[in-house]
Amino acid sequence: MKVGFIGLGNMGQPIASNLIKAGHELTVYNRTKSRAEELLSLGAQVADSPGQAAQEAEVLITMLANDAAVEQVIFGTENSTGAIEELPTGAIHISMSTISAACGQQLASVHAQAGQGYISAPVFGRPEAAAKLWVIAAGDSQQIEQCRPLFDAISQGVFIVGEEPSKANIVKLAGNFMIASMLEAFGESFALMQKSGVEPKQFLEIINTALFKSPIYENYGKLIVEEKYEPAGFKLSLGLKDVRLVLEAAETATVPMPLASIIHDHFLSGVARGYGDIDWAGLGLINALDAGIEQKPDQ
Amino acid sequence: MKVGFIGLGNMGQPIASNLIKAGHELTVYNRTKSRAEELLSLGAQVADSPGQAAQEAEVLITMLANDAAVEQVIFGTENSTGAIEELPTGAIHISMSTISAACGQQLASVHAQAGQGYISAPVFGRPEAAAKLWVIAAGDSQQIEQCRPLFDAISQGVFIVGEEPSKANIVKLAGNFMIASMLEAFGESFALMQKSGVEPKQFLEIINTALFKSPIYENYGKLIVEEKYEPAGFKLSLGLKDVRLVLEAAETATVPMPLASIIHDHFLSGVARGYGDIDWAGLGLINALDAGIEQKPDQ
Amino acid sequence: MKVGFIGLGNMGQPIASNLIKAGHELTVYNRTKSRAEELLSLGAQVADSPGQAAQEAEVLITMLANDAAVEQVIFGTENSTGAIEELPTGAIHISMSTISAACGQQLASVHAQAGQGYISAPVFGRPEAAAKLWVIAAGDSQQIEQCRPLFDAISQGVFIVGEEPSKANIVKLAGNFMIASMLEAFGESFALMQKSGVEPKQFLEIINTALFKSPIYENYGKLIVEEKYEPAGFKLSLGLKDVRLVLEAAETATVPMPLASIIHDHFLSGVARGYGDIDWAGLGLINALDAGIEQKPDQ
Amino acid sequence: MKVGFIGLGNMGQPIASNLIKAGHELTVYNRTKSRAEELLSLGAQVADSPGQAAQEAEVLITMLANDAAVEQVIFGTENSTGAIEELPTGAIHISMSTISAACGQQLASVHAQAGQGYISAPVFGRPEAAAKLWVIAAGDSQQIEQCRPLFDAISQGVFIVGEEPSKANIVKLAGNFMIASMLEAFGESFALMQKSGVEPKQFLEIINTALFKSPIYENYGKLIVEEKYEPAGFKLSLGLKDVRLVLEAAETATVPMPLASIIHDHFLSGVARGYGDIDWAGLGLINALDAGIEQKPDQ
CATH class of the missing domain: 1.10.1040.10 (N-(1-d-carboxylethyl)-l-norvaline Dehydrogenase; domain 2)
Structure with a gap:
């Protein structure tokens, strides 16, 4: 699958790396660009902005520190357009970050308005053992099935906790x-x-x-x-x-x-x-x- | 070993039973006498008072509900003399009850004055699996070694946490x-x-x-x-x-x-x-x- | 003074009434219009929208239930323009509501951008004794002095706690x-x-x-x-x-x-x-x- | 009245002093004897032991730090007999100390057994203004009336909260x-x-x-x-x-x-x-x- 991936911190980096190893095409973005180098050598494209990472993605994954970081990336800032404007219609945003229930709920609603899908899918587990994570997913069940190959590549299993994304959060x-x-x-x-x-x-x-x-x-x-x-x-x-x-x-x-x-x-x-x-x-x-x-x- | 055993509740009964099965001679006492019947059939002697259970014991084990119950049994009440007066010099009292640290400390000191030994040895585990208990013991290390065959008969293992009995509590x-x-x-x-x-x-x-x-x-x-x-x-x-x-x-x-x-x-x-x-x-x-x-x- | 007054609840009504009695010209607004009747009979103008209450005011007073109510009135909703757009340049908004420090801070900053003044001035006291309130005011000291006749009309005294409006909140x-x-x-x-x-x-x-x-x-x-x-x-x-x-x-x-x-x-x-x-x-x-x-x- | 008074701390001293000024005959005791000197100069007798202070008293007042101090004074220690043994039959012990409800209850019962009265009467107020204390009294109502001249001498008023002494505590x-x-x-x-x-x-x-x-x-x-x-x-x-x-x-x-x-x-x-x-x-x-x-x- 064509995956945009934003956020290459302690958790994001090994997850992105496992997705590449499983054969997915990644375009990655990180505020501090140097963190993308290792992934570049594994074959990832490196984007210059969140929007660019989202542009041709079937799935956009975000793995960021908190609500504010996710909002900046998705809705944009004074200096950069948000990923939501570039993400193709029909594409799905998977938020793996540990964000508030309210933020999960809001993302679900704005993506729906934009004709895009949205799944809250935070994870349990340690970065050292990224392939052994557990995914907690909530959202439209068809969308979740569509993304299953991605979840399989990075985890031991997926728990689906409902249709309302905020439940996973x-x-x-x-x-x-x-x-x-x-x-x-x-x-x-x-x-x-x-x-x-x-x-x-x-x-x-x-x-x-x-x-x-x-x-x-x-x-x-x-x-x-x-x-x-x-x-x-x-x-x-x-x-x-x-x-x-x-x-x-x-x-x-x-x-x-x-x-x-x-x-x-x-x-x-x-x-x-x-x-x-x-x-x-x-x-x-x-x-x-x-x-x-x-x-x-x-x- | 000759063991006096006081307190045949949910935990006390299976522990006593395992001691008998391991070959020890038990004289048991319980306020509600009927609870002693099963042990009688296994070969235990049944005492009429705490004092009688203590009389010829090398080791006296108590497994009771709380500080007050232990104090009544050991120090006696208006109607019955306490076990401490009947327990032979040199014998050891093992308190397995979940009692206060202060009570554990007090028992240690009165038994020492009476020329008797004392070990606090509460247990972790469920009555259903009495042979799989864990013993937390504190007291004089020689006394603990002396009682080890008893601990072995009722548990998977003993953790010794110090010389001061209250530490086990x-x-x-x-x-x-x-x-x-x-x-x-x-x-x-x-x-x-x-x-x-x-x-x-x-x-x-x-x-x-x-x-x-x-x-x-x-x-x-x-x-x-x-x-x-x-x-x-x-x-x-x-x-x-x-x-x-x-x-x-x-x-x-x-x-x-x-x-x-x-x-x-x-x-x-x-x-x-x-x-x-x-x-x-x-x-x-x-x-x-x-x-x-x-x-x-x-x- | 020409005063716009928004929010005629338990506290708002007697405060507005005291301002009229002290000789100030009031244009009042309340979502439930019937609550304005008594003030009408005292000589107040009754506005049809928050914006109208603000239009010609030297001072706009809000006394509302919470952050959300204040934000709706000031910034407007889908159906009505906010008071901030109608309030004349140089006029002062006094927020007497018990709102969050963050909301007080935000109001200060948007009014400054709009060339208007802002004072946080919540009150202590019971509605029954509205003339015996105490005002806790924070904001620009000249603006506070300018509004003093209003504070005097409704309270026993004013405590000024700083220049940063949120401090009063x-x-x-x-x-x-x-x-x-x-x-x-x-x-x-x-x-x-x-x-x-x-x-x-x-x-x-x-x-x-x-x-x-x-x-x-x-x-x-x-x-x-x-x-x-x-x-x-x-x-x-x-x-x-x-x-x-x-x-x-x-x-x-x-x-x-x-x-x-x-x-x-x-x-x-x-x-x-x-x-x-x-x-x-x-x-x-x-x-x-x-x-x-x-x-x-x-x- | 003939009053034994034990405990000349921050609160005890001014209370005792006010009792003397009101014409009562005091025999005072304090562990650190030097604290009794000022009262000696006011006309108090100074006792060498709690028992001596209690000996001829109609009323024994204790004002001590905690349960333990009260128990030592009343029940005695290894070295000194307790006040309870010397206090005449029919005399009343007023405990003004801030002690536990349990201790208040116990004192009531042992004094009753000894044919003596007992009132729990802790006070609110500051030592500087000892005549302005408030007394919270609980006990037999006749006993309380009997002691009223004492309470009047040291306080602005007495609140009687019941017959069970522990209620005052x-x-x-x-x-x-x-x-x-x-x-x-x-x-x-x-x-x-x-x-x-x-x-x-x-x-x-x-x-x-x-x-x-x-x-x-x-x-x-x-x-x-x-x-x-x-x-x-x-x-x-x-x-x-x-x-x-x-x-x-x-x-x-x-x-x-x-x-x-x-x-x-x-x-x-x-x-x-x-x-x-x-x-x-x-x-x-x-x-x-x-x-x-x-x-x-x-x-």
């Missing part, structure tokens, strides 16, 4: 909330262990062996136990953004989420104290600081 | 807090899904497949999705007790635990609204009620 | 947060009193006599004690909106506000359970329900 | 919770003001002039605005104790109090970070630190 956001809840619970427990004279490392081993048996508990637990908050796999400031978006979705749905509120406040305190760029497992650090435990995050 | 309590955190996160997420038009069941499948890969997430998640809060595997009112004990340990250690506070308040609201006897997964129900979702817990 | 929002905090504290305390056998009414009398000595404590405390949540003086759903705007301002300023988060979640639960239209003192009801106390809000 | 604790709620709301609001460019001092002036009109808002607000946390009028660690006792009473009454939980966690964090000895208005400092605002509490 909500699932992705709530998934991140579930992880953040685990981080907060770890942070509080480890602080308790440390000040009660139990090795946090041993506590982690015990609860994961005897209770959770979960690789994600093991990996994140270890990050906190070893205070390895840098370099960030996923920045604390992005954790803040995602939990804020969860709370926005919850407000729309009229659902109180007090645990999400607490995590939000802890992330916000982390950013306020200067830790926005460390890993979001840094909830461990915030809890340690609140408990009067001295930690040195950057050693 | 804190680890057990914090483990339960980790589970309760998962329940709260589920409760909030499922309410969000329900009011956003996503099937909670599918959300559960997605996050456990793509993120947690944890049997405990699968089992508890299912309980909430299916609103199967009765019969209770572990009562909500016991969840309240355990989180309160976590907060007491946290106060002693000077560690703020805002997530534990929220869970405490939700459990307390559950008890106040009449749901103390449903499963602690009922945090799902409390969150649903707070979100204005009608649920019928007893169907 | 933040002060108003934080003031409402302070009140909501009192309501939440009352709600929790009264539930405790009720379930501990102390008359909430007596508790109120004691703490206000011995501690706070505050009319606002007396009035709101009484509302909760007497469960007089209807008719609403200020709706619970508006309380939710204001605390959400506080949290937005706090996110912008990177300030965690856990108490605001809790109140937000309680208001949201109130709306979810069907209590959006009762008075925001209904935090008392939400806390009573969470404590398992049966209350009947509409009797 | 709960009212006192909940009153302190109401104050702490105000402190927390101030702390969060001031941090928001500071980081939004509004003078906290002006915000305080505005909300107290336009909304609360309360001397306690003015005084405590000023403490936080001026960061005058030392010397402490009431220590942060005592605030922690009182909110913990509120939460204990709430658990007993099955009432969730999420705002009390948050304040508890903030006080606990304050103690953990080394601020246990500053004034409880230091909630302002904790919120400032969490918001990344540098403050220097000891200047």
Whole structure:
């Protein structure tokens, strides 16, 4: 398939690369052009603007940091026309970014007005293992089937959660909330262990062996136990953004989420104290600081 | 070994049974005597009082509901002498109950004064699979070694967390807090899904497949999705007790635990609204009620 | 002065009336035209559109429910041109509504571009006593001086909090947060009193006599004690909106506000359970329900 | 009346002094004897032990720091017999300390067994103005009438809240919770003001002039605005104790109090970070630190 691909960050790059390897024709765009070089060597075209990446695409994929970045690329800025104006009628925009439910909803509606398709398809998984991602897709079921070869090339499987695109965004956001809840619970427990004279490392081993048996508990637990908050796999400031978006979705749905509120406040305190760029497992650090435990995050 | 065993509840009965099967001589006591019958048929002696169960024991095991129950059995009441007065010098009391750190500490000190040993050894695991428990032990290392044949008979393994017995109690309590955190996160997420038009069941499948890969997430998640809060595997009112004990340990250690506070308040609201006897997964129900979702817990 | 006045709700009507009584020439607009009748009889002109109210004004005052209402009136809708297009160059827009800091900021900037002045001037006080309001004003100091005769006609005094208009909005929002905090504290305390056998009414009398000595404590405390949540003086759903705007301002300023988060979640639960239209003192009801106390809000 | 008086701290000393001035015969006891000197010069007898202070008393008043201190004085320690053994039959113990409801209840029951009376009578007010205190009394109404001359000598008035002594303790604790709620709301609001460019001092002036009109808002607000946390009028660690006792009473009454939980966690964090000895208005400092605002509490 002819694919326009915008956003070559930590996640975008390996996804684009896997699409090329699976035989798709990619025209890629990234604000910092140098990030496109590797893909150029794999055979991708490199576009000079979002519009150019969209021009002849059957499918346009965006993988960007947040709502604002997606809106700039799709609707354009003072200096550049938006991709929506160049994307052919009948083409489909797949947004893989972790954006708000409201943004997903808006994209669905403007693309429909422009005679284009739209799928929200955020992913779970780590960039290192891009072929092992899981796709959470919502949108018109025919459009999703049409894009299946692309999803197959980059993931272990696709979960289709409905016709309304925003549902996929909500699932992705709530998934991140579930992880953040685990981080907060770890942070509080480890602080308790440390000040009660139990090795946090041993506590982690015990609860994961005897209770959770979960690789994600093991990996994140270890990050906190070893205070390895840098370099960030996923920045604390992005954790803040995602939990804020969860709370926005919850407000729309009229659902109180007090645990999400607490995590939000802890992330916000982390950013306020200067830790926005460390890993979001840094909830461990915030809890340690609140408990009067001295930690040195950057050693 | 000659073992006195007090407390034949959901957990106590299968543990006692496994000890007998492993060849140990048991004298069992339970307030409601009928619960001892099955063990009688397996070859146990049945005592008429806690003191009698302790009388000739090398090791006295208690598996009871809370601090108060343990204190009554060990220190006695107006009507019966406590086990501590009958337990031979040099014998060891193993407390497997989920009790407070303070109670664990106190037991250690009174037994030491009485020339007896003491180990805090609460367990993780489900009664159905009593031989697959995990033991968290703290106490004098020689005493723990002495009791190892007993631990081996009832568990997959022993984690030794220190010489101070209360440390084992804190680890057990914090483990339960980790589970309760998962329940709260589920409760909030499922309410969000329900009011956003996503099937909670599918959300559960997605996050456990793509993120947690944890049997405990699968089992508890299912309980909430299916609103199967009765019969209770572990009562909500016991969840309240355990989180309160976590907060007491946290106060002693000077560690703020805002997530534990929220869970405490939700459990307390559950008890106040009449749901103390449903499963602690009922945090799902409390969150649903707070979100204005009608649920019928007893169907 | 020639004043355009848009928004004749509970607060707008008495304010407009006081301006007329003080000798100012008013052209008023309200979506529901019937609300303008009383002012007509006092000598006001009645406009058919926001634009018409703005047309010949030296000062345009808006007193509306929220950001969206202000934006519609100022920027127009599909069916009507916005007031900003009709307001003469050099005229000043005074926004008295409780709007977000972001909205205040945006209005300042678009009016400046249009060669018009802008002041954020929300008020504290009850409609019954409109001449006893307090004005919180922020904007260009010369513009504020120019409008002083208007402020004097409707208030006991003006607090000028800076040149940046959004500051006045933040002060108003934080003031409402302070009140909501009192309501939440009352709600929790009264539930405790009720379930501990102390008359909430007596508790109120004691703490206000011995501690706070505050009319606002007396009035709101009484509302909760007497469960007089209807008719609403200020709706619970508006309380939710204001605390959400506080949290937005706090996110912008990177300030965690856990108490605001809790109140937000309680208001949201109130709306979810069907209590959006009762008075925001209904935090008392939400806390009573969470404590398992049966209350009947509409009797 | 013949009065034994135990506990000559900040509150005890001026109360005792006012009782003497009103013509009562006092025998006073304080652990640190030097604090009794001023009262000696006013005509008090000075006792060498709690028991001696109680010996010939018609009424025994205790004004001590916490449950433990009251229990030591009343029930004795290894080294000294308790006051309860020396207090004549028919005499009344008035506990003015801020103790737990459970402790109040227990004292009532043991004194009844000993043929003595018991009243819980904690006070609101500042030591500087000891004659302007307010007494919250609960107990047998005849006993309270009997003690009225004493209450009159030290207060502006007595609120009688029931026959069950613990009710007075709960009212006192909940009153302190109401104050702490105000402190927390101030702390969060001031941090928001500071980081939004509004003078906290002006915000305080505005909300107290336009909304609360309360001397306690003015005084405590000023403490936080001026960061005058030392010397402490009431220590942060005592605030922690009182909110913990509120939460204990709430658990007993099955009432969730999420705002009390948050304040508890903030006080606990304050103690953990080394601020246990500053004034409880230091909630302002904790919120400032969490918001990344540098403050220097000891200047």
